[in-house]
Amino acid sequence: MRNVEGIPKLVCGASGIAHHAQDFATARLSKSVYAISATSSFDEFLEPAANAALPLYASPAILVEHEGLRLDTGTPGPMRAPGEASGSAALEVAMDEAYEACGMDPLAFRMANYAETEPGSGRPFSSKALRDCYAEGAKRFGWSKRPLQPRQMRDKNGFLVGWGMGTAVFPCPHFPASARATLRADGSALIETAGADMGQGAWTALAQIGAEALGLDPAQVEFRSGISTLPDGGIAGGSGHTASAGQALHEAGHDAIATLTALAVNDPESPLYGAGNIGIAARNGRLHRRDDEGRSETYAAILARAGMREVVGTAKTARDPAAAAAYAMYSHGAVFAEVTIDPDLGQIRATRLVGAFAAGRIINPLTVRSQYYGGMIWGASFALHEEAVTDRRTGRIMNADLAEYHVPVNADVPSLEAILVPEEDAFVNPIGVKGVGEIGITGTVGAIANAIWHATGVRVRRFPVRIEELLPALG
Template identity: 45%
Template sequence: MSAYPKQPQVPVAEPGTGHVPTGTGTPRIDGRAKVTGQARYAAEWPATDLVYGVVVNSSIAKGRILGFDLDAAQAVPGVLKVLTHLNRPHMRGAGIFYKDMTAPAGSPFRPLYDAQVRYSGQPVALVLAETFEAARHAAGLVEVRYKTEAHETNLVASVERAREPRKMKAGFSAPPKDKGEPNQAFAQAAHRISADFYSGVEHHNPMELFASTVIRDDDGHLTIHDKTQGSQNSRWYVSHVFGLPKRKVTVRNAYVGGAFGSGLRPQYQLPLAVMGALALERSVRVVLTRQQMFTFGHRPETVQRVKLAADADGTLRSIWHEAVAETSRIEDYVEVVVNWSGQLYACDNVHVGYKVVDLDQYTPIDMRAPGASHGMHALEVAMDELANEVGIDPLALRLKNYAETNPADGKPFSTKALRECYRRGAERFGWADRAPLPRARREGNEWVGWGMATGQWDAMQMFARAHAELHADGRLVVSSAATDIGTGTYTVMSMIAAEALGLPLEQVTFQLGDSTLPVAPIEGGSSHVSTVGSAVDGACAKLRRQLLALAAGTQYSAFNRAGLDDVVFANGTLALRDDPASAIALTTLLADAGKASIEAKYLLLPNVLKQRRYTRATHSAVFVEVRVDEELGTVRVMRVVSAIAAGRILNPTTARSQIIGGVVWGIGAALHEHTESDHRFGRFMNHDLAQYHVSVNADIHDVDVLFVEEDDRVVSSLGAKGVGEIGLVGVSAAICNAIHHATGKRIRSTPITPDKVMA
């Protein structure tokens, strides 16, 4: 039996790191492995007799495949097989693709399933060869005959077809019914604004290309190294789609080079690589190109209308917000776009609405802060417009309408330190010195403007399991099938476990990224720390009880009547809280009991009854300074202050990096990330990083992050929420508002490219 590569060495803290309590800034324990090349990603796993697969994509947007000419491709030396819908391995019936366990729920696209072409760039064939070069060359020789059909990819031209979504995915909250009389209140108010907004398509561009390496053992077992945000999600998908027993499939994702939503669902390289392995009974690797990564989903194009009305003093009287977004013909993709407008500010009259238009494109996919990124952009730009209309400072308008409880349902917030975000962010930025009118300050050829916006995102908790085992030599190994997409999961989970048992960080190993580990949700929605972290804490709490029982059951009679509140775990010892001299080494406890190790399992189930009584959210206040050259149309974001309220911050170092990353992405969304479509062909045209500009070092200047103190024991036992999404929300709106303050021009479509500034 041939051996497949073992699970990679799990990163641990550098020797001598010592005790690091949560709340302390701690470098990533996986950092050394990544910068030295020891960390292996999905496309880097070696295998004996590895076959390389290259995908052939459709050149039409809609139609049917009439046939293939494969002679030239199959004549290339080294080519083993060309898979199409005509000769692929058996896949189970269509219904299996509709199971809700394939997260996010819906009707995932089925590659090579039939002759129908549903979007431009759809995979239509897979060339399998002994070398990557042979497979790539042969893929260019595959000829496909099509019968084309009329397609529609233009959302703006199709808005009249907008409809209510047919089926809501799990976790989606439909817009609530009208509150009060929003139309009447709007008509009667002293100040009114009405604005239309457009958000263009954005594409994911994580550094790591999407790849799957399927390593086939002699007994048919498949070990799959996949770029995914959930190893168990991918394993479930493969097992059910191909009818393979669970024991026959292991999925691993020890290291993931970024994803932020693009890896929530299995992307099409995964089933294609499995098809190749099943067809050839060999190990197969499929890596998508950067161009192909523009073919499997994107942040949806969206049009919105926002109407706000206020009294003379700025008191909001009416909020009216509707959105129309694209979806695919395959399924209804939905996001929470407009609901935020009924939650963020106190108002008695609210209307929110959301519809979709099905187009001949791939289903959109979640992208960092899905829905909120563009939904709150429209609301926050409209609030800035209203402030100008009323003649009040934009921050003062928000404080005037501050909501102490959720205006949509009256529920209290579990914690809400947004007011403190406003205060500290404004103080750090110097907002009090802002000129009240636009076009007040110019330096050289550039106008200088200041803008601000509010951010909000859900604070979620799911269910998860964790396993913890303390060994006789003092090593603690904790495991859960979590994922680290670069957010710091390895580090913060190790910190939680180390603190729970009072161990030096280097004695703790956290295992993740393996479908055989205890169940964990996909890494998404800024919920991993509150979910998996709470499970880790729960498992370690069980170990604490076992250790106290060992102490009480030995000659250490001082512990006989002690409870957990009476003892402390520190420096690898257990001691009575009021008697430091009673300290016993944990290794001594295990040795005296004759135990090689003790272990505990924990199932975290959210306290739904308690949590439902509250609105759980993270908040932010973003302040921005821009410089605008109207002649060149250039916008430079010179300063950003992002004040964040997201519960207890367990690792300020990695949390700060998350917020900076969100700010950078927000700058890209506001100014740079522009997908161009040619609707004649139904195709995205600038499908690479040479023509699709993402923010780089030269685009980013001073980014200042501050965390406001919060401790939310409703969201999690750790008091933590999550910071992945909140760093992005509000950034693009603050930039748009700053551009208006600089120039007096209100630009309501993103990205704000130079032509729009010059116009």
């Protein structure tokens, strides 16, 4: 539903709803999702928008279809949650229409159709704290005060107020990656992996992961990245870089510690002599015997006695194929949105966004929260601002500059809150890390669209939402 003159389009239907007057919890749905994506006349790229229906909401029947439409334009490509952003937008609007047909609260309807296993495959989730996301987000937002019917709330200026919600979901990709860790004679360390940091904070998190694996404070560790001659850190994208490069750094650090441990436990002069690898723990720049914490030695002392300047650990990692086959791996979240709408002009403001997200182990809460903010802002931009307009005569983009391609500014998103919901995942990778870069977009678009309906009674059928689509109902 990122429209270029109406293409691509997504049709999302929630049907087969069983509704019993005395028992709303019996509401169940089947899903049919059909996506049309534009591609060029000379190449092929289809945005997998309909696939957003596969991991969400329990259903006995799911039909997902994609169709490509060849146009005389440039070939499109992936952009931040490709498929998930547009697909989840349509799906969440359809879910709201289904709850309305049942006379249920939107959150209660989603809970009634909560998927305990992945609907598309039947596999168990590696972890799923979505219920906690719903509960924490709803509590912080004040969702319990939401009237069921639309056009029931106004603010002090007489503007229409609407509250909406959407479920956020994004897969947890994992790319092959390599890393190197070097323990130096002075007790410091160097960790290396190639990769890009576009401002998402990956290098901060990766340095923390490497330092932890080496049993050192981050201040004692030099981190090198961004150079193509370094070990390949995998793809810096797809919400998978921290997990992929992070696992490589984690295992390279453990490899270096194993080499250092072998020096110590085989040296009769070391207090660790004879302990064996299984009996050693690395902490605060020292190796400790697990059975006797008083017997320990610094990294520097071990290297000095061995006459070595450094020890090097390396690793090449990928996702465990058995775990990938056995478990469905996703980050989850819930976004709650408030909009105000001028009843005379139809002007829409997203005045409040609250998102609650569960994404496995959080390495750095500050950078993760920033990523969630960025995702929710982009979701608001998708819903209310961004649109590429194509010249039908030439196939060229007509608003290819920031003067005419609208993006939000600070005044457009006055209130943001991101809640980090605790979640442990023993299967997604050895460090328990999922991705956070794109999930904030999913859920937000649908939440804003549903809030617009709650304020006006008008259902959204395209993005960005236009003033002229609301005015007839407001007049």
